[in-house]
Amino acid sequence: MSTILLGGKICTPEKVLDPGILVINNKSIDLIQNTSEYIVPKTANVLDTSGCWILPGFIDIHMHGLLGYECMGPNLDQVIKNLPKYGVTSFMATTMTRPKKETNSLISHMASILSDPPVGARCLGVHIEGPHLSPERAGVANPKWFSPLTTNEVDWLQNITNGLVRMLTFAPEEGNALDVIPYLIDNNIVPVIGHSNASYELTKEAIALGLSQATHTFNAMSPLHHRDPGVTGAVLACHSIVAQLICDGHHVHPGAMQVLLNAKGISKVCLISDAAPFAELPSGKYHWAGQDIYIDGKTTRLSDGTLAGSHALIDTGFRNLINLLNLNILEASQCTSMVPAQSVGLGTSKGQLLPGYDADIVVLDEHYRPLLTIVEGKIVYQALE
Numbered sequence: 571m572s573t574i575l576l577g578g579k580i581c582t583p584e585k586v587l588d589p590g591i592l593v594i595n596n597k598s599i600d601l602i603q604n605t606s607e608y609i610v611p612k613t614a615n616v617l618d619t620s621g622c623w624i625l626p627g628f629i630d631i632h633m634h635g636l637l638g639y640e641c642m643g644p645n646l647d648q649v650i651k652n653l654p655k656y657g658v659t660s661f662m663a664t665t666m667t668r669p670k671k672e673t674n675s676l677i678s679h680m681a682s683i684l685s686d687p688p689v690g691a692r693c694l695g696v697h698i699e700g701p702h703l704s705p706e707r708a709g710v711a712n713p714k715w716f717s718p719l720t721t722n723e724v725d726w727l728q729n730i731t732n733g734l735v736r737m738l739t740f741a742p743e744e745g746n747a748l749d750v751i752p753y754l755i756d757n758n759i760v761p762v763i764g765h766s767n768a769s770y771e772l773t774k775e776a777i778a779l780g781l782s783q784a785t786h787t788f789n790a791m792s793p794l795h796h797r798d799p800g801v802t803g804a805v806l807a808c809h810s811i812v813a814q815l816i817c818d819g820h821h822v823h824p825g826a827m828q829v830l831l832n833a834k835g836i837s838k839v840c841l842i843s844d845a846a847p848f849a850e851l852p853s854g855k856y857h858w859a860g861q862d863i864y865i866d867g868k869t870t871r872l873s874d875g876t877l878a879g880s881h882a883l884i885d886t887g888f889r890n891l892i893n894l895l896n897l898n899i900l901e902a903s904q905c906t907s908m909v910p911a912q913s914v915g916l917g918t919s920k921g922q923l924l925p926g927y928d929a930d931i932v933v934l935d936e937h938y939r940p941l942l943t944i945v946e947g948k949i950v951y952q953a954l955e
């Protein structure tokens with residue numbers, strides 16, 4: 571039986587169809603058109619979405635967990651189950667720097683959950699963020715466990731995850747990490763610069779070797795100085811590289827976000843949450859990977875004030891793109907769905923509302939809050955009356 575979303579404002583890549591109709595058959599989008607041109611079959615499961623926004627589901631390629639559940643380890647199943655509430659239809663389960671033995675055990679747990687995942691958001695793979703980082707730009711990670719990226723390390727990671735690593739954030743200036751970029755690409759892993767103190771020149775060299783993405787642009791990277799443009803300058807200057815952006819309103823000033831959008835264009839800005847495992851939890855003191863973390867209702871920080879991931883999920887970032895940066899809904903949707911899908915090689919099946927694409931859909935109310943989330947044709951969250 572097909573599922574039909576009837577009467578909403580459907581956000582296709584080109585325009586908003588209002589009122590539109592979207593027909594789902596099995597796991598895919600079958601048809602999108604104006605309601606007046608369509609006769610609803612009697613056997614269909616019809617959902618009245620009048621007045622709502624209908625968009626491709628949010629894709630968060632950089633997030634560590636939520637509500638006390640961490641992606642890295644045995645609670646990944648809870649992350650999968652809880653993400654649809656925030657409109658997320660797929661995500662990359664992102665890790666955190668820990669000692670090697672602990673990393674081994676936690677990542678093995680992730681691989682076993684992903685071999686038979688529960689119903690919820692689709693986990694697209696594992697995003698390794700650390701320990702191959704620069705001690706100068708550690709952020710919340712503990713530098714005592716850092717080590718430069720090597721091909722052996724890539725082999726080890728793919729071994730313990732059964733080949734599930736799809737993204738790897740690293741500092742190319744550490745050891746011989748620059749030389750590992752072609753090896754990552756050969757292994758179908760997206761090479762991502764991050765927590766890096768590299769020079770502008772070295773970053774450009776990395777981009778020439780195939781580096782295609784930057785982790786949370788502006789945060790934990792050498793900043794733009796007009797005589798020393800650093801990683802940030804290279805990301806702004808080179809069109810090919812996709813820039814991840816945390817849009818929680820605390821990690822990056824709206825003015826800097828605007829600079830990024832102006833320099834890169836919307837099609838190269840990928841919104842991420844970088845949500846901490848305590849995202850959306852009440853104020854208080856928590857513990858993450860050997861560090862005390864303090865939540866004040868809006869941010870998650872170390873005791874010295876360093877931001878430790880985000881307290882908000884990507885749906886908040888989506889609303890901020892509209893409310894803080896005045897993007898229209900189609901532009902905001904590109905940054906939260908199309909660009910992330912394309913940046914991990916899924917641009918022809920996910921991230922846009924088009925016939926033939928996976929039926930990964932979020933229905934939002936007039937304040938852009940999720941009411942209904944559909945993953946590959948299945949309703950996984952519903953607050954719609």
Ligand SMILES: [Zn+2]
Nearest residue numbers: 632664699844
């Ligand atoms: Zn992160």
